[in-house]
Amino acid sequence: xxxxxxxxxxxxxxxxxxxxxxxxxxxxxxxxxxxxxxxxxxxxxxxxxxxxxxxxxxxxxxxxxxxxxxxxxxxxxxxxxxxxxxxxxxxxxxxxxxxxxxxxxxxxxxxxxxxxxxxxxxxxxxxxxxxxxxxxxxxxxxxxxxxxxxxxxxxxxxxxxxxxxxxxxxxxxxxxxxxxxxxxxxxxxxxxxxxxxxxxxxxxxxxxxxxx
Amino acid sequence: xxxxxxxxxxxxxxxxxxxxxxxxxxxxxxxxxxxxxxxxxxxxxxxxxxxxxxxxxxxxxxxxxxxxxxxxxxxxxxxxxxxxxxxxxxxxxxxxxxxxxxxxxxxxxxxxxxxxxxxxxxxxxxxxxxxxxxxxxxxxxxxxxxxxxxxxxxxxxxxxxxxxxxxxxxxxxxxxxxxxxxxxxxxxxxxxxxxxxxxxxxxxxxxxxxxx
DNA sequence: TCTTTATTGGCACCATCTGCCATTAAGCGC
DNA sequence: GCGCTTAATGGCAGATGGTGCCAATAAAGA
Numbered sequence: 338x339x340x341x342x343x344x345x346x347x348x349x350x351x352x353x354x355x356x357x358x359x360x361x362x363x364x365x366x367x368x369x370x371x372x373x374x375x376x377x378x379x380x381x382x383x384x385x386x387x388x389x390x391x392x393x394x395x396x397x398x399x400x401x402x403x404x405x406x407x408x409x410x411x412x413x414x415x416x417x418x419x420x421x422x423x424x425x426x427x428x429x430x431x432x433x434x435x436x437x438x439x440x441x442x443x444x445x446x447x448x449x450x451x452x453x454x455x456x457x458x459x460x461x462x463x464x465x466x467x468x469x470x471x472x473x474x475x476x477x478x479x480x481x482x483x484x485x486x487x488x489x490x491x492x493x494x495x496x497x498x499x500x501x502x503x504x505x506x507x508x509x510x511x512x513x514x515x516x517x518x519x520x521x522x523x524x525x526x527x528x529x530x531x532x533x534x535x536x537x538x539x540x541x542x543x544x545x546x547x548x549x
Numbered sequence: 550x551x552x553x554x555x556x557x558x559x560x561x562x563x564x565x566x567x568x569x570x571x572x573x574x575x576x577x578x579x580x581x582x583x584x585x586x587x588x589x590x591x592x593x594x595x596x597x598x599x600x601x602x603x604x605x606x607x608x609x610x611x612x613x614x615x616x617x618x619x620x621x622x623x624x625x626x627x628x629x630x631x632x633x634x635x636x637x638x639x640x641x642x643x644x645x646x647x648x649x650x651x652x653x654x655x656x657x658x659x660x661x662x663x664x665x666x667x668x669x670x671x672x673x674x675x676x677x678x679x680x681x682x683x684x685x686x687x688x689x690x691x692x693x694x695x696x697x698x699x700x701x702x703x704x705x706x707x708x709x710x711x712x713x714x715x716x717x718x719x720x721x722x723x724x725x726x727x728x729x730x731x732x733x734x735x736x737x738x739x740x741x742x743x744x745x746x747x748x749x750x751x752x753x754x755x756x757x758x759x760x761x
Numbered sequence: 762t763c764t765t766t767a768t769t770g771g772c773a774c775c776a777t778c779t780g781c782c783a784t785t786a787a788g789c790g791c
Numbered sequence: 792g793c794g795c796t797t798a799a800t801g802g803c804a805g806a807t808g809g810t811g812c813c814a815a816t817a818a819a820g821a
Binding site for chain 1: 678685718724755
Binding site for chain 2: 806807808809810817818819820821
């Protein structure tokens with residue numbers, strides 16, 4: 338039955354691939370962030386972003402429902418790196434040890450310019466209300482992934498309160514550590530800065546267990 | 550020298566007291582939330598809120614810089630209750646025990662109608678992007694208070710990473726528990742619902758210590 | 762009452778975002 | 792190449808969000 342639905346005669350212009358679309362979004366994102374950093378979010382109009390990215394304002398608004406969401410494609414690079422490593426967390430390892438082994442915060446699959454841009458955005462989220470909001474919403478979406486992983490690990494349902502709390506706590510750890518590394522990288526990123534990030538997370542995780 | 554500054558000749562109409570201003574904000578907040586719940590945030594214009602609250606649109610925008618921030622005065626009632634109880638956390642007690650003794654989630658100083666309204670807002674924050682963002686921002690502000698308390702307790706500076714992580718984690722606990730109680734109270738709040746909230750937090754806190 | 766200062770309301774204005782429609786681009790069969 | 796079909800784009804009008812500016816009013820003290 339689903340076969341029938343899958344069997345599509347496919348006529349006319351095909352829709353662009355999802356990757357293509359993401360690439361386009363990322364491209365616009367880069368231009369937007371550059372402008373945000375240069376003169377602030379409020380002082381950057383959608384029209385200007387569109388012009389910088391070489392599309393019409395109308396299609397710009399089609400790619401991004403709100404101006405602030407321009408930062409998403411870049412910011413997810415950060416969060417996704419963490420998501421991926423958590424997904425690969427082997428059952429027999431402590432989280433700290435796993436992170437030390439496997440977490441390379443952004444180093445994979447991101448150009449140096451993008452790394453700088455991501456950290457710049459994180460810095461911008463302090464002071465720019467709208468960006469902070471977008472940042473927090475994005476983190477919350479990522480929390481669900483963490484919850485899934487934790488649920489599978491503990492055997493509890495993903496909406497169990499213990500699972501969600503742990504996911505939220507881990508997300509908080511990443512948030513604090515990320516804010517720190519972004520601040521530390523204010524004057525240029527070095528490989529050491531990112532290595533330090535991993536260490537920060539370890540420290541933060543240890544701090545977590547002392548809550549009582 | 551500060552005396553000179555303090556010594557004010559006081560002429561002309563005096564500014565309204567801060568409490569007065571807060572009361573006004575809260576009043577508008579109630580109207581706004583009623584409209585949000587009834588027909589959604591997007592379908593409620595600033596003009597309508599202003600009209601419902603009996604002020605001009607212009608002064609409405611003076612009280613609330615963004616439409617979403619209308620929910621703040623009500624939502625802070627929830628967060629503030631937690632802040633207050635954490636501030637009063639005696640050194641010799643475990644947090645869980647202190648909460649069991651001293652946390653009465655909203656029951657003090659809030660009318661039944663307001664309690665309903667607060668929980669309604671929390672429910673609205675799922676599904677209403679803008680409200681969720683406002684909610685998360687508000688929580689983050691409250692995190693600073695938690696950090697202060699924890700800093701004093703541990704003797705660490707309030708911006709130490711361990712302190713901020715613990716504050717963020719506690720904030721996460723409250724968030725998850727609050728979302729739960731709001732869902733549970735969907736069909737009317739009872740005293741038991743709120744008592745249950747306290748128990749939820751205890752469970753969540755215990756879940757937190759198992760993060761590894 | 763007159764003076765002084767704080768709040769309010771009215772109005773003009775730019776920015777954000779949406780709906781609608783014409784235009785263009787990209788595939789496919791011929 | 793030419794049509795045919797569908798997807799993406801751009802342009803334009805319009806509602807809403809939100810701000811700056813100024814006049815009007817309200818609340819004090821002299």
